[in-house]
Amino acid sequence: MTGYTDSKQDHLRRLRRVEGQVRGLQRMVEEDKYCIDVLTQVSAATSALRSFALSLLEEHMAHCVADAAAKGGEEAQAKVKEASDAIARLVRS
Numbered sequence: 001m002t003g004y005t006d007s008k009q010d011h012l013r014r015l016r017r018v019e020g021q022v023r024g025l026q027r028m029v030e031e032d033k034y035c036i037d038v039l040t041q042v043s044a045a046t047s048a049l050r051s052f053a054l055s056l057l058e059e060h061m062a063h064c065v066a067d068a069a070a071k072g073g074e075e076a077q078a079k080v081k082e083a084s085d086a087i088a089r090l091v092r093s
Contacts (some may be wrong), residue, residue: 002064007055011052025042025045053056065079065080
């Protein structure tokens, strides 16, 4: 079971919303909309994806990492490293 199982439907709704935003961006480009308007929508889609990622990361930390930490040992170290690496990727993006 994944850490986000309980909120899977909420996550799928958020991702569908992002998908709609990206399709809207495609339409804006097809319709030759003003550059700044397109960039504003890119920012909104990026923010929505970042928000989704942070929510998923929070659930991962609360479930997967916390469970591994409670067990201790190499699995705990691996989960903490994995989460740290994911955070680093998010910060760089």
